[in-house]
Amino acid sequence: VIQENIKMTKEADKFQLMKTDAQLALSLIEGPFHLVFLDPPYAEEEIVETIGILCEKGLLSDDVLVVCETDKQVVLPEEVADLGIWKQKIYGISKVTVYVR
Template sequence: MRVVAGKFGGRPLKTLDGQTTRPTTDKVKGAIFNMIGPFFDGGRVLDLFSGSGSLAIEAVSRGMDEAVLVERDRRAQAIIQENIKMTKSEQQFTLLKMDANRALEQLAGKFDLVLLDPPYVKEEIVKNIRILDERDLLSEDVMLVCETDKSVDLPEEIASFGIWKQKTYGISKVTVYIR
């Protein structure tokens, strides 16, 4: 796995072996960012289920100013820290070592891009989006990118957001919500 494009493009990323995380393939990651960007002019990104940190690192590589990564698994946290170190831009990343629900209680400021790629067995996307909206953590032009198993049907609308784009890539489905 690697960073697909941007200032860190081509650099290798480490992933966690085993079943606790499910890394987004380079192909799907490239497709996601081509769908929503492909590049950004600043902003803050929240990666609520970081795994290896690949999606947040890709967002910063493509122009986001700052990333907040949330991961509860200790082994995944170590991988994220190694991947962040590889960027040599550690100041652009904050790793919160906790589960998503605890992080949602503690987050502050506004996010311009939110990446929701929970483990397939724990679909909490609807609840997470509602909490982010209720806590006023989302900018007016925020994009919410949800990656799920292709069999998962997310609602057309969640809180004040509606589906903007949706595509299936192999076993994964990517759904993008906007206001």
């Protein structure tokens, strides 16, 4: 399901909300993107795979931030494709990991 014209910002023409499976979304989008959010339910393997696909397809800009939310127990690799961890922070039961080039 792809939802368009959802009012989430004053500049709706600059954003598109896609409420769908990540694999389907990856086949539909065009980049490059400067900011990517990977949100639960994501296991470690899915985050690594998704970031790899984003890099392979050239969907990430040179100055991209990829923000991943996981359970605080999940240990993500220091590097994925050509991205490395910039910051990590635990918030309650969740952990936010930010990858950059």
